[in-house]
Amino acid sequence: MNVVLLAREEVGPDGIVRLVDARARHVIDVLRVTPGQDVRVGIVDGPLGIGTVTAVGDASVELRCAFDATIPSRPAIDLLLALPRPKVMRRLWAQLAALGVGHIILTNAERVERHYFDAHVLSPDIYTPLLIEGLQQARDTRVPLVTIARRLKPFIEDELHVLCPDTARIVLHPGSAAPLGDAVRNASQRRVLLAIGPEGGWNDFELALLRAHRFAEAGMGPRTLRTDTACVAALAMVSAAQPFTLVMFR
């Protein structure tokens, strides 16, 4: 945990926050704070800041927080992902939030089993804490938006341009000779929407649908990766190729 994220309503008018849950245990047991020390804090979907420890109890910590004037911008990558099996999706939530995704759209495909959509791991009660865990790792506050689009075709035809306007649309396609990084660098838009298919890939119909809606194909080389490895690898490559990332190095 590299930042302690707080809900806005936890912060009193004078910036005082009293933690009693897992965050308190982390601050006490791992950071081993004493009064007067500073801890990195942030408000979910709000600014980052600094919390100065004012009191430490057996299982509680009190902080006086001061927050930045600005809110971190939402990561400039959106992900259209054919829903992987629940066990894999559970592992992905925190990693996607840590790598930085603005909007996570989970969709169907021929090679996605329908019962995956009934999994607990698609319930906000389950995935929100996992997203927060990833943000606390990566020191960000912006919770990815999540959309579940159970039918790919109407979603692409009717909703995508509303949810993700003005993005460079790229579909990751094993065997494509166009390097993913080049596709990002050559795009005229600042935001990227990256489509990643199921294990076994998109079928011909799905690929034609994506192509017809201006998704350019790009690849990551000759090695075929598991969905979870491919997601992490592709998001890393996209963010490395975005000029925006370099600005954030300051």
Place this chain on the structure above:
Amino acid sequence: MNVVLLAREEVGPDGIVRLVDARARHVIDVLRVTPGQDVRVGIVDGPLGIGTVTAVGDASVELRCAFDATIPSRPAIDLLLALPRPKVMRRLWAQLAALGVGHIILTNAERVERHYFDAHVLSPDIYTPLLIEGLQQARDTRVPLVTIARRLKPFIEDELHVLCPDTARIVLHPGSAAPLGDAVRNASQRRVLLAIGPEGGWNDFELALLRAHRFAEAGMGPRTLRTDTACVAALAMVSAAQPFTLVMFR
């Protein structure tokens, strides 16, 4: 499984192989082959090839294999990794092999707990099948070399130049303003040796030791990632920046 890997001694003089284990079940149940069909095969640390199905039983498959004249080259990335906790390391083996690592060197650091080195997951009986699983996913035959270097300092001082001669040495350091991809592209060597520290990072002594032995610092931007996510992300960025990857696109 995108290629069925075989031990050299499994292949008869006429190229005939009889499978009866999990590989047979995969070929029968997932690929649903019938006699006459071709299946991608490879010999561990040898060439790739094609196996033509000659017979299918209830739980066995016979293939007649023909192999390429050349052997895939070893991936041009080596990894010096501060040993993560066993649960994380178990998940990493297959992913490292799938992404393509020539030599995996696991080492100690102040923030690595000593008992991690006693874990089953460092036994070749455990990790070799996981490496093979990753190669079968990525359609490669070259098993990463594995070295366990329990003491970082003597390893760096006395052994590294023998095990990994002529590599660009890069240490991943959160907060470094030098983008990892640039460090790879600007290197004069074709091979890269990438050092990744433990959760919490290398300590000052370890970082000074690496710097003194020509490791250049590079970073992946402002987001701090978990070890396993960072490994996958960094290996993806390095391979995307290596000209070698582009050659392999052919």
